[in-house]
Amino acid sequence: MEAEVKDKIVSIEKPEIIAPPDWKPVIVGILCNWCSYAGSDLTGTSRMQYPPNIRIIRVPCSSRVDPWFIIKALQTTADGVLISGCHPGDCHYISGNYYARRRFLVTKELLKMVGFHEHRVQFSWVSAAEGAKFAQVVKKVTDDVVKLGPLHLYKKENFNK
């Protein structure tokens, strides 16, 4: 299920940059503990397969996600970011995902304006029962990022993966 890398993938934001042939995108996934992380565990226990490019970070709630986690991930290791939380109304902490949702929308639009493709940072609501949805979401995000090519914006200079 390795994300398929074609001969010549260019970075969508900087078309002059061509991805090396062995390039594999890195997706940073930040998941809330109670819904999405549990959902991703269910994907595992159900043995559903998805592309191996995502690296998952656990946080208690999507409201713990400070927008600068996203910025930092884009600056350093990530080619794409996925943030996932509980469905609206299902937040383990009552209202956390509502606050998070506001920040995400503004962050997404701001990143879009300064020149990031909107698929670089994506969001999803995945419940603890939606193992299949998690696999689909990861596949979609990975496919999207493969199409966008490597991210070369505002990267730290010593980033040499």
Add this chain to the structure above:
Amino acid sequence: MDYSKEIRDIAAKLFADGKIDVFVGYRMNGFDDNQVPVVITDPKEVSTLVFTEKSVFNLTNYLKTDHTRGKRVGLIVKGCDSRSLNLLLTESQVKRDRLYIIGIACEGVVDDKGVKMQNCTECIVPDAVVFDEMLGSPRGKKDYIVNADIRALAEKGLVERREYFEEIFENCIRCNACRHSCPLCYCAKCCIDQETASLYNGSNTASSAFHALMTWSLHLAGRCVDCRNCEKACPSHLPLHLLHKQNEKVIFENFQNHLAGVEEGERGAFYKYSLKDPDDFIM
């Protein structure tokens, strides 16, 4: 718009009545027809006060300095300034009973070259929303218009936008003047300067500038009142308002027409939520 005389009279009376310790206003800069802020503690200096369409700087920025903290302060606020003052009050940074606020029904201010500032042409709240005394005749609220530059940017392609902003972040020298001149940046120590952030973004590279400016604008999202103090301070003349106006647009259009600091006691857009907030961008 010239309220110099009125303001001198008010300030003199406030000092005479012992109602204030400090007055923050404007004076002529002494070499051309532009003005600079002035922090007055000596009633004798009241005669230097002026207020015209050249009174640009948002004086609420001075409420975070040692000269005003804990003192009784008289100050002048235009529409946008009063919005930041409103937020400072809501966020418990100043005490209302220590302030004597001269509100201005603002007709718009002009930049150094005498051209009306862009934020004034797009101003929504020209009249001071919090004041003890109002000068000028109120003009009422205007309809929200999306910033002209934001509209122009939306027309551009991804690569073009990237090139434009890359130039902005590359030209940022990270002097942090924008932050220091922002009345709403009052943190004891800015997160950008703290270890956790600076461990990875301490240098003055473009990447760090990207991090700093993005974080800064997100911390002001739903709070920025578009006074343009930051732009006035920026030695690189960067169009910083783009970041704020973009956030303002997204917030206004999606979060029940939220505008920072217009309503008394209303907090920034990120400190509340509505069940009706858009959800369609989330998978």
Add this chain to the structure above:
Amino acid sequence: MSFSTFVTDTAGLQKMFEAIISKHETYAPVEKFGKFDYKKVSSLKECNPDSPIDATMSVKPLFFPRASKIIKYEASSAGTSIHETDEDPIAGKRVILGVKHCDARGLQVLEAVNKWDYIDSDFLKRRANTVIFSTRCDKADTQCFCTSLDYDVENLDAMDVAIINGPDGRIYLCARTEKGENFLTQNPAPGSRNPEPIAQEEMKKQYETFAASFRLKMDYKDVNEKMSKRFDSPAFEEASRNCVSCNTCAFICPTCHCFKISDEKIRDTGLRYKSYDSCNNAYFTLEAGGHNPRPAKYRRWRQRSMHKFVYYKERFGVNLCVGCGHCAISCPVNISIFEVVNHVANAPVES
């Protein structure tokens, strides 16, 4: 060694600049976001090589960059290894056109501290490899006050090649250093070499008109002494009251050279950077234990003014200020170090 002078006209100069840009790595003032900054250029059209007076950015970053890499390190279980950083991108042979006189003087002033105690070889190497073209200044901006300091019409030593606008459209191209002389020899200069001497009388008259056009003037001779007597003067507090501590002044100053060191580590690789800092920053002097010897704004202002006009002078015999007025122009509230110093120097001395 005696230095050559060439005389030419605007067209000749243009031609020469074009040749330089096509042959050498060239930097020149480029307009960006409505202000001038020194950038690498590939054609004359992009830039203004006439030392534009309203350049708000100094040439300092081309010698002391806003952020420069010091070391690169790698951490693994075998231990931490330190590597040389990549090649310094601005250490090679290059030419900078259109440097303002005060900016060039700033480099001269900075050289003193870079040669003292720790020898900053990076700075000196960049300086040694750079040929500076500068037009002798003949107009003053509202915030300029170089004449109040040690501006001297004849002292053009900070420039490698000085361009002097003479009478009747004549332009003199004077080598001022060995580096400049060699450069002009190797790169065909326009016009005739060593023509009749520059009309000294006329130039002097020109200077006098220029000097008279300054708005800001003071008698600087005993400023240093006056300032050192007023360390405890409340004048510092008064002068700094308007300051919003934005640090702009230090970042764009052609002579300020405070810096901080920061690490940026990703995975196992890290880079150590040297970046600008400012003594006006409230956290500049914060010690690890939490104590801050300069917590108040006026103390930071005092440090900045005293460093520029007392301490540096005592150590290196030159003021750490060239009177360019960049700081006052860029300051959001138009505080001029000239006014601060003037205010303090003329304040009553406390007994």
Add this chain to the structure above:
Amino acid sequence: MARVGVFVCFCGANIADFVDVPTVVEEAKKIREVKFAVDYKYMCSDPGQQMIRDAIVQYRLTSIVVAACSPRMHEKTFRKALSDAGMNPYLLEVANIREHSSWVHQKDKKAATEKAGDLVRMAVAKSIANEQLHEISVPVTKRALVIGGGIAGIQAALDIADARIPVTLVERSPSIGGRMAQLDETFPTLDCSQCILTPKMVDVASHPYIELIPYSEVIELNGYVGNYKARIRKKASYVNFKSCTGCGACWQKCPVKVPNEYNMGIDKRKAIYTPFPQAVPNKPVIDAEHCTMLLKGKCGICAKFCEKGAIDFKMVDEVIEREIGAVVVATGYDLWDATPYEEYGVGRYKDIINSLEFERMVSANGPTGGLPIRPSDGKVPKSVVFIKCVGSRDKAKGIEFCSKICCMYTAKHAILLHHKVHDSRAYIFYMDIRAAGKGYEEFVNRAQVETGAVYLRGRVSKIYQKGDKLMVRGEDGNLGQEVEVEADLVVLATAIVPYKENPALARLLGISYDKYGYLSEAHPKLRPVETAKAGIFLAGCTQAPKDIPETVAQASACAAKVCGLFAGDTMKKDPMVSTVNKEFCSGCQNCVTVCPYQAIVTEDIPLGHGAKETRTVAKINEGVCQGCGSCVAICRSMAINLAGFTDPQIINEIVAI
């Protein structure tokens, strides 16, 4: 410097088949901070745990990374292993290489191995920033406050008290009993409400662990879970309960007559009264709004006839304080006012009554001696129309929700009508019959078959008077035609709504309520008894409409929650809570707004070292904080951090990938 131990699990074949475990170990060994790395077949087994314990001692490790299954699975197991080796258990990080790698990338071992290596490196990076954390223990005041003395409050109080935990039961009216005391017989068994309720009421009064405070209200609640302080206002009863014997001489002689709330205003009570004969406590109170002595200073007849001299006209309200650890809110319901149904003539026609009025009429101790009568002429009705969903399920005029109990009690009313007036007939207009519950469907069938009640599916469109009859016009949806029923009496099953002062009470308690005024539970599915505020629980109709069995079940659940809370002298809490760095806090108090648990308050600290001036900063009550991190992400000053998920920990993870 950090010394990290990495322990990679095969999980039998679960991990090892799809991830090259030795490679993961080798990769881990390359990391600077890793001083020991090893693999094992089953890390969670005893020998596996022993390896961890041994390595901690042997290699002087400062944090541990276990690469195995999901932390949701075995985090606790491994934390215990750390504890056993004398290491702080929170220095553990789990790299989830099973659910997140071996099980989901089974077709690409190379990629799965590489990913597992990355996950280990992330966990190592995070663990370096881990801090020693300690379980939080919060002292507990072992006394519960129950607000409301209906069946919910009674049941909760009794269950808690039976566990030998003191309970303070506060009831706003002079007697406990609540709505259930007004009912005649109860569905689906038709046992007499009073017969099953009064023994419980007596138990409450006599229970050594229950302090009953009737005729009083909670006016203030401060503090946090385990450590609340409640202020209770005891309304002046003007009767000294200590000397009163409850003989009744006073109210028999009282000349003032007032509509009787207990009987829904069908008859009168006196100005000094006990609400009903079986009241607990069975002591009268004086209704200050109607007592002539209190209003005009003349009368005092009751005092003259009181042999014990228990009447005290000078009595005033008294405020008492109780320290408590938990609160059960059981404020019950009211009936919705059906006035908006103008087309029914509500308020115009006397012979339209609501279900509780009917309930009182058919009640043996009711104002009519157990016989339904027409309020207009006192005649016994033969044809009675029951209309369901009056106000319920009606977004336009009433309330959107289903009141849940009306279907059942209307069936009961049909049966009771049949029992009391044998030659009568009940007509029931309904939308749906919702009879989900043990024995409920059977009960409805019984009403239909046994009593011959006519069930008409459809809404009533109009009621009008014709002679002394009420004509009820509606639609019979089953036949698809309009019907008109001639009725002697119309009974409206009006919607039930929460106690009208619920919003005020909710604000006082610091809990949330929905748009109808029902108090909000912490989670609609998994925490239906708790509120968002730790230590406050909900029982009965204060949370949503429910019948008696459900109410009792929820009340007992509350009791179990309270007992659980009070199981030790202190409460143990996960240390994953937020903390404020006062130096950086700018006191904007946005975190106070965002916190869903009211866990953040403010405090004033000196402006500088030894300064007199103060500044306000946030303070987190770790007893209340649930560790969501909302405050952390919105704190612009980065003055708040969440233990276990600090900014450095998460950033370390991000940059280590």
